[in-house]
Amino acid sequence: MGGMSAQPRYTIAVRALCEFTAKTGDLDLRFTPSPTAQEGIAGHAVVTSRRGDDYQTELALSGDFGPLRVRGRADGYDARANRIEEIKTYRGDLKKMPDNQRQLHWAQVKVYGHLLCQDQGLDKVNLALVYFDIGSQKETVLQETHTAASLQAWFEQQCTLFLQWAQQELSHRAERDAQLKAMRFPHGDFRPGQRQLAEAMYKASKRGLCLLAQAPTGIGKTVGSLFPMLKASAEHGVDKVFFLAAKTSGRQMALDAVEVIRAGAPLLPLRTLEMASKSTACVNPDKACHGDSCPLAKGFYDRLPAARQAALDIMLPPASGVGATLLALDRDTLRAVALAHDVCPYYLSSEMARWCDIVIGDYNYYFDLSAMLHSLTLLNDWKVNVLVDEAHNMVSRARKMYSADMEHASLRLLRKVVPEELKKPLDRVHRQWNQLEKDQTAEYQSHATLPEKFMGALQTAATAIGDYMAERPSYVDADLQEFYFNALLFTRLAESFGDHALFDIEKSEGARASHSNSVLCIRNIVPAPFLKPRFESTHTTALFSATLSPWNYFGDMLGMPDTTAWVDVESPFVAEQLSVQVAAHISTRYQHRQQSLRPIAELMGEQYRRQPGNYLAFFSSFDYMEKAANQFAEHYPEVPVWRQSRRMDETERAQFLARFTLDSAGIGFAVLGGSFGEGVDLPGARLIGAFVATLGLPQINPVNEQIRQRMDAIFGAGYDYTYTYPGMQKVVQAAGRVIRTQSDRGTVYLIDDRFGRPEIQQLMPAWWRIERSAAPAQ
Ligand code: SF4
Numbered sequence: 001m002g003g004m005s006a007q008p009r010y011t012i013a014v015r016a017l018c019e020f021t022a023k024t025g026d027l028d029l030r031f032t033p034s035p036t037a038q039e040g041i042a043g044h045a046v047v048t049s050r051r052g053d054d055y056q057t058e059l060a061l062s063g064d065f066g067p068l069r070v071r072g073r074a075d076g077y078d079a080r081a082n083r084i085e086e087i088k089t090y091r092g093d094l095k096k097m098p099d100n101q102r103q104l105h106w107a108q109v110k111v112y113g114h115l116l117c118q119d120q121g122l123d124k125v126n127l128a129l130v131y132f133d134i135g136s137q138k139e140t141v142l143q144e145t146h147t148a149a150s151l152q153a154w155f156e157q158q159c160t161l162f163l164q165w166a167q168q169e170l171s172h173r174a175e176r177d178a179q180l181k182a183m184r185f186p187h188g189d190f191r192p193g194q195r196q197l198a199e200a201m202y203k204a205s206k207r208g209l210c211l212l213a214q215a216p217t218g219i220g221k222t223v224g225s226l227f228p229m230l231k232a233s234a235e236h237g238v239d240k241v242f243f244l245a246a247k248t249s250g251r252q253m254a255l256d257a258v259e260v261i262r263a264g265a266p267l268l269p270l271r272t273l274e275m276a277s278k279s280t281a282c283v284n285p286d287k288a289c290h291g292d293s294c295p296l297a298k299g300f301y302d303r304l305p306a307a308r309q310a311a312l313d314i315m316l317p318p319a320s321g322v323g324a325t326l327l328a329l330d331r332d333t334l335r336a337v338a339l340a341h342d343v344c345p346y347y348l349s350s351e352m353a354r355w356c357d358i359v360i361g362d363y364n365y366y367f368d369l370s371a372m373l374h375s376l377t378l379l380n381d382w383k384v385n386v387l388v389d390e391a392h393n394m395v396s397r398a399r400k401m402y403s404a405d406m407e408h409a410s411l412r413l414l415r416k417v418v419p420e421e422l423k424k425p426l427d428r429v430h431r432q433w434n435q436l437e438k439d440q441t442a443e444y445q446s447h448a449t450l451p452e453k454f455m456g457a458l459q460t461a462a463t464a465i466g467d468y469m470a471e472r473p474s475y476v477d478a479d480l481q482e483f484y485f486n487a488l489l490f491t492r493l494a495e496s497f498g499d500h501a502l503f504d505i506e507k508s509e510g511a512r513a514s515h516s517n518s519v520l521c522i523r524n525i526v527p528a529p530f531l532k533p534r535f536e537s538t539h540t541t542a543l544f545s546a547t548l549s550p551w552n553y554f555g556d557m558l559g560m561p562d563t564t565a566w567v568d569v570e571s572p573f574v575a576e577q578l579s580v581q582v583a584a585h586i587s588t589r590y591q592h593r594q595q596s597l598r599p600i601a602e603l604m605g606e607q608y609r610r611q612p613g614n615y616l617a618f619f620s621s622f623d624y625m626e627k628a629a630n631q632f633a634e635h636y637p638e639v640p641v642w643r644q645s646r647r648m649d650e651t652e653r654a655q656f657l658a659r660f661t662l663d664s665a666g667i668g669f670a671v672l673g674g675s676f677g678e679g680v681d682l683p684g685a686r687l688i689g690a691f692v693a694t695l696g697l698p699q700i701n702p703v704n705e706q707i708r709q710r711m712d713a714i715f716g717a718g719y720d721y722t723y724t725y726p727g728m729q730k731v732v733q734a735a736g737r738v739i740r741t742q743s744d745r746g747t748v749y750l751i752d753d754r755f756g757r758p759e760i761q762q763l764m765p766a767w768w769r770i771e772r773s774a775a776p777a778q
Helices: 014-021 037-049 099-120 148-182 194-207 221-236 248-263 300-314 331-340 345-352 372-380 391-401 408-417 420-439 452-471 478-495 528-536 551-558 590-610 622-635 650-658 702-715 718-735
Strands: 010-013 055-065 068-078 083-090 124-133 139-147 211-214 240-245 272-274 358-362 384-388 404-407 444-447 501-509 516-524 540-545 565-568 578-583 614-619 641-643 666-671 689-692 746-751 770-772
Touching (some): 014 148, 068 099, 068 148, 139 148, 194 221, 194 540, 194 565, 221 240, 221 384, 221 540, 240 248, 272 331, 300 345, 331 345, 391 551, 404 408, 404 478, 420 452, 420 501, 452 478, 501 702, 590 689, 702 718, 718 746
Parallel strands (some): 010 068, 272 358, 384 540, 578 770, 641 666, 689 746
Antiparallel strands (some): 055 068, 404 516
């Protein structure tokens, strides 16, 4: 929804209007995989380049109907032929395009036709749908001539269909903003630090800047960030707040915070949606997303309007007298609504993202290559404020979003079973791949450029598979599909390959000695170029976490704007609560590990004897951890020892943590950066201390060394950006498990001489008072 002046006006994009009014029938993703965005843009360019000189592209048009303003850009207008064109790129057999999709395209071009007639005072116009086949580069043109009067009637009909909804939206927005303006902080008072965080958030939104907020545990970060962003929404004309979390637990905390806020504002109509991943939301995982396979896709658009309205009604505030509930559309509620209306929960949730004030979901929904919330933001011209929770995860998560790898062994298997038509293109990829392996003598090698011939072969194969599947919509082969999506991602990432990524090949022995195997990887190491435009299309993005130091590391790696503000929120904890000891007489360097086992065990034993209770001990690897635990158990058999094991599932993790009770005592041995190094909340006597026997530095290996060199070249800080900063973030996260509330007391041992260095200590929280523990007498 666009801005509102004195006369409330509802602005909607042509496409969004037609999707609302003219989409009927089945949900059908069969005519996809549609062309990639890049192919689409290229296809448009081919078509428009074939037109004459006076052909206008991207013609901005808009028109009003009552409180509605409908706007958009028509793909092309040929003034000489008086023809307005809507260009659609596709793959496969056009005849297989579902009829409702075609109707939707007509609906759009008719609206453009009306807007054009009105704009240029025409009394009739030719409307054309231009379908451009990516494969053959051929156009199929469907043309109709319409009078201005009939188009006007059409336009008015579409607007009328939408009007009631628009009015509902306008009054929701007015009521929401009025209530938000009047809303008071739910707890009456801010907790220490919470106010500082909230003010920084609000100010960032006021100035339309991005924000990095380092905010310690225990200040109520979630409410402290959502509350000011909601206030800001009303004051700064923000349409939506996206709360993005790294994990499911983060989504739950956001939902809880919304509930706290709503409980304090009984008249506030706030629509909150939790987005679950498609794989968890899908009810029929053995089906495909089209009406012939999945009953929840059949007639989806016919039942959507009722489901949509029901979903909204659920979120009405109880005081309105309509809904007696105080519900958010969390995943269970949404699923229940979807099933009551026989529509797919996942696609209903995508629809509801359009109509909710707060959308809670994973980072991916706004930041990855095909991020839905980002596309919707652009399409609808929304003004959004984005909150990124536990943002220290963003660097590694974003790198993953923009990386892809492929394994030769799976192509080898695939070649044997693919249909005849696909054998040749896959063989070509295979041959090129063999060549790459032959050319490489080392086990691992990284390259500054992409192998052209290989990429060419891969692109051709991807096109061939795409065409093949488009022509046979019912053909399903999971392996082929997986290879196809991988190849698409690979070629897509290849289009934007640059300094921010490595291309590397890692060879290994295959199942048979004659077959070497290898993994090719486009490995993003600096996500900045991808994320920068994402930040730019928000009003404010606020990243927050307990560990966001140093700022420049996050700013550089994530591509945050130069104007980004930062705040280091004061900790509610005081130095007296935590004794931080540096055991500088021990080295945990790889070559010193064996010798370190004994002094580490002694230090832990001493501490435990002085103060029995629950501790966590962190090591750099399972191997080191096991050895240390064995050594400790041997010397202190009376102390209970619990060990993290390699592949713990959720239940086993919960069991491990359940041992830490208010009256238990023992030491849990764990791996730094693993399941217990962050996100674990053991207040009071459940955890009274931690031993950290590692700086958490990533392993020195060929990949990391490549990254270091690249970081050095780009930022002049290779070692710190590759090793020190990521390592110390894990250390501080792990040590942060000890003090969870203002009444907690505890001890942290930082075991390694390097923890004594000033440049390392600078990366630790300011409220820590670091002492050096003397080496015990020998
Ligand atoms: S229920 Fe599953 S298979 Fe059916 S449309 Fe939804 S996501 Fe697709």
